[in-house]
Amino acid sequence: MMGNIVFLRPLNVFHHPSEFVTFKTSPHLPGVELYSARLVDHAFAPHVHDGYSIGAIEAGAERFRYQGQDHIAATGSVVMLNPDEMHTGQAEADGGWTYQMLYIEPDTLLEMTGSEAFFPNAAVHDPTLALAYQRAFKAMWQAGDDLAFISSFTQLIDNVVSRYGKNAQLVQPVSARRQQRTLAMQRVLECMEDNLDQSLGIEQLAAEAGLSMFHFVRSFAAIYHVTPHQYLQARRTARAKTLLAQRNTPSDAAAAVGLTDQSHLNRWFKRAYGVTPAQYQQQIGTRPALAIR
Structure with missing residues (x-):
């Protein structure tokens, strides 16, 4: 499934000027495909997907037939279709519908949940979860490494499965083993702190904790209340702040903490502290x- 973004906009299929369909495979987690679309006039013929289809309606409303019944998913709805189930799709509102989907191969969800989960409800109106889905989807679409992608993916799918999935056995940290897990996570924190300027992968950090990557994300979040990627980026931003206070240039600070460039640092720094690195240095x-030429 790995590959580049594929844009599908054939003239003989899409007639409305605002319609689009965009697929993106995940280089960070085989078995997952991302999909974003806005459709107005186009109607999907009956079709199936080999894996699970989990998505959220961002705007408008969709009507689809699934398991012999018609369903309507309006703005704020979460859609959950099981593998190999025939379904259709078309606009229920004049303005069409905008939505995002994750297509997840059964083996990937099996590894994650510990069982063959299924979803009895094809669509539920859950605006809070739908908004969380859209935010996580955007983060996954823009993720530059597997730590960022799998952190967002695990939290999102755990939320969906725990609320609406059946027969899933999410592996959660056992309270009696919390102290042991905390000690293991200390090794992870030390690894992060010692390698802020390096590209840290999910498998490396999970190995430090002695856990599978999905269990690692859950355990880390249970102890520190943020994902491993959020923690790592916060530590990188804090280290950059120290370097900026020591008169390092923003570009040098970015490189020293493993951020790809100054614009990357700008985004994280402003998100954390409310100002850009240059504004911070100007203020303190x-x-x-400037170098004299």
């Missing part, structure tokens, strides 16, 4: 002097 008087 540590902005490096």
